[in-house]
Amino acid sequence: MKPKIYGVLGYPVKHSFSPAMHNAAFRVLHIDAEYRYFEKKAQELGPFLVSLANEGIFGLNVTVPYKEKVLPFLAKVSHEARMIGAVNTIKVAGRLLEGFNTDGEGFLKHLKADLDFKPQDKTVAIIGAGGAARAIAVYLAKERVKKISLFDIDIAKARLLLEQLKNNLWDTVFYAADSVADLKIPESDLLVNATPIGMKEGDPCLVAQDLLHRDLLVYDLIYNPRETKLLSSAGKKGLKTANGLGMLLYQGALSFEIWTANSAPLEAMRQALTEVVYK
Numbered sequence: 001m002k003p004k005i006y007g008v009l010g011y012p013v014k015h016s017f018s019p020a021m022h023n024a025a026f027r028v029l030h031i032d033a034e035y036r037y038f039e040k041k042a043q044e045l046g047p048f049l050v051s052l053a054n055e056g057i058f059g060l061n062v063t064v065p066y067k068e069k070v071l072p073f074l075a076k077v078s079h080e081a082r083m084i085g086a087v088n089t090i091k092v093a094g095r096l097l098e099g100f101n102t103d104g105e106g107f108l109k110h111l112k113a114d115l116d117f118k119p120q121d122k123t124v125a126i127i128g129a130g131g132a133a134r135a136i137a138v139y140l141a142k143e144r145v146k147k148i149s150l151f152d153i154d155i156a157k158a159r160l161l162l163e164q165l166k167n168n169l170w171d172t173v174f175y176a177a178d179s180v181a182d183l184k185i186p187e188s189d190l191l192v193n194a195t196p197i198g199m200k201e202g203d204p205c206l207v208a209q210d211l212l213h214r215d216l217l218v219y220d221l222i223y224n225p226r227e228t229k230l231l232s233s234a235g236k237k238g239l240k241t242a243n244g245l246g247m248l249l250y251q252g253a254l255s256f257e258i259w260t261a262n263s264a265p266l267e268a269m270r271q272a273l274t275e276v277v278y279k
């Protein structure tokens with residue numbers, strides 16, 4: 001029997017750390033499977049998705065720029081992925097494709113399992129209104145956080161996102177801030193950076209240190225570098241901080257469980273990921 005094939009679809013995609021994490025999981029569970037890179041140009045997307053079953057491909061992660069573009073090819077899409085408007089996990093079920101989004105749930109699992117943060121009734125400030133912010137906001141609102149304030153450099157984009165969420169998630173108050181200073185960070189329990197600002201050496205720190213208070217958890221979705229200027233600034237003030245490696249781990253574990261119906265071997269996956277990201 002040939003090994004079952006899984007992989008990550010994107011363009012470009014060779015920078016992805018997912019193969020290390022999933023191949024480690026297959027190894028420790030003695031599953032005869034292999035996780036590969038699928039780097040496809042836009043014109044190859046449709047033919048590739050249609051050929052999955054024939055090619056012995058059982059599941060995919062989907063990354064930039066295809067998280068929204070795969071939607072028309074899916075026979076079924078989870079309620080959460082529909083709300084987020086993007087899919088990061090595809091399961092091949094017979095000849096049909098099913099779509100899920102494990103980013104927001106991965107973030108939530110990291111918060112609860114490793115950071116002892118219980119979202120219900122909490123106040124959250126988010127910077128960024130892109131795909132990751134959207135996934136996070138949906139899952140935080142599903143957990144009934146009291147309030148989400150969100151700022152994006154494109155204020156119209158932030159307003160549009162919050163209008164859409166308001167219509168589906170009634171237990172949370174949504175507020176589109178005009179600036180980082182307007183995010184009400186001093187009243188918040190959790191601050192999330194969901195922008196790419198902080199990845200590059202010369203990037204600024206988006207939040208003034210005097211806005212950070214002792215009871216705030218500061219979460220940066222960036223995991224490379226391991227400590228952004230934001231996390232370093234919060235750490236110096238003695239605040240609890242987390243980078244995005246936990247989210248990456250848990251979203252991968254959730255995808256693994258969707259594909260294989262096995263419990264994900266979390267520690268083996270965590271170790272493989274840490275080794276490959278911070279080697």
Ligand code: NAP
Pocket residue numbers: 103127128129130131132133151152153154157194195196197199206221222223244245247248249251
């Ligand atoms: P995205 O779709 O590009 O969204 C980022 C948003 O932030 C955009 O709306 C962008 O606006 C906005 N922005 C940029 N600079 C800003 C600033 N100075 N102030 C306020 N808003 C600003 O990206 P994404 O896919 O959501 O990802 C966001 C970050 O999360 C990336 O660093 C990504 O690597 C990380 N991420 C991590 C994980 C994980 O598992 N840890 C998963 C997903 C994403 P413009 O478009 O106008 O620039």
